[in-house]
Amino acid sequence: MPEVTAPYVPGTPCWVDLVVPDQREALDFYRDLFGWQGEPGPPETGGYAVCSLNGKAVAGIMTAMTQDGGSKPPPAWTTYLAVRDADATVQVISNSGGTVLFEAMDVLALGRMAIAADSTGAVFGLWQANEFHGCEVVNEPGSVVWNELNTPDPDAAGRFYTAALGVTVSPMENAADYFCFKADDRMVGGMQNLDRSAPGSPAHWLTYFSVDDTDSKVDALVRAGGTLIKPPFDMEAGRMAVVQDPQGAVFAVIDATGPEPGQAA
Template identity: 60%
Template sequence: MPEVTTAYKPGTPCWVDLMVKDQQAALDFYRDLFGWQGEVGPAEFGGYAVCALNGRPVAGIMAAMAPEGQPEPPNVWTTYLASDDADATARAVTDSGGSIMFPVTEVGTTGRMLVAADPGGAVFGVWQPLDFFGAHVVNEPGALTWNELNTTDPDTAGRFYQQALGLRPAAVEAVPGYVSLEVGGRSVAGMQRLADYLPAGTPPHWMTYFAVDDCDSVVDALVKAGGSVIQPPFDMAAGRMSVVTDPQGAVFAVIAAPGAP
């Protein structure tokens, strides 16, 4: 199993979490779909649940809470990018044309976080690790395997993420229009224009990809559990993938690498 044992380099996606109206229903759904173990957490942390795969943290699930008088937030997966200084990153975000949606906050002794939006409106989180550096398992069925920015303006987004978080954009010659986001010369995320298969009016966003061993069977199980399919399974360079929603409407993708059943 590809285990992560050290902190992620700044700019690298390090964690994902789901904000959803019915937390327990989400915990049950992802347990059945991916084999996650998780339960509602301590009240002092808003009941935040850290979900594990074979005992290793892979993702979080929390209950959505709307401030009094505010509309209910959407059910959504959020990608967190690593930082070694959340305060400095917050300043870099605003200096580079982004905006802070949730200011730098201490999360006990685990780390410091913020939530921001890039110039195109795509929302992402920033995580500065203290006791907790993020996902302990990646690139394994049931775990995070890729994070991808879908945007209306790749050029502006590329400049923003390089200036604010050190992610260097690089064209992928084998896939016209696709951009790799690199840290230290290694591809850690992707970027493309909003895909045609997404519903009309879909705003810029970060897409979370989970690895699976069989894309078609996982999608079938998801539909039987109340989820829905945005893009049916199809073959592409990185494997066989599908874009789906869970029963509460949160969008994510599943992908089986080449050679998987």
């Protein structure tokens, strides 16, 4: 099992979490789908649940809270990018055309986080690790294997993430019109144009979870009340599908048969 025991390289996706109206329903759904274990956390963390796979942290699930103005955020998975200094990065984001949605704040002694949107509108998180680095296992069935930015303007987005996170952007070999983010010259994420991936959708980061068998996992998801957005298909890295959980959060599943993405630090 590819366990992560060291800090993630800055610019690397290091954590994902889910915000939904019904936390208990989501905990039960992902337990049955991926084998996760997790329970609502203490009041001082807003009940935030850290889900684990074989005892290793893989993702968070939290209840959607009413925002200023009375609305709740829609169900969604958020990708967090590792940073050395969340406060400094927030300032660079503002100066680079991004929007800071939640200013940097401490999460107990675990680390410091912030939420922002890039210059094309895609929402993501920042994580400055202290006691907690992020995902403790990756690239295994039931854990995160890839994070992908879908944007209407890859050129602008590439410039933004280079300025704000220090990553580099380059075309991915053997994948037409697809780009990869690199941190310390290591592939850590992907990017493609929305016109190719999801016409009409807003810019977003898509979380990919590894599975043993894409078709059977999709069948199980549909039986549990999930929705199929893109049926299983073969592509360069393996066989994948894009799906929605019963509360509407979108993610991808993939049985990766191609080169293993560089998820871990």
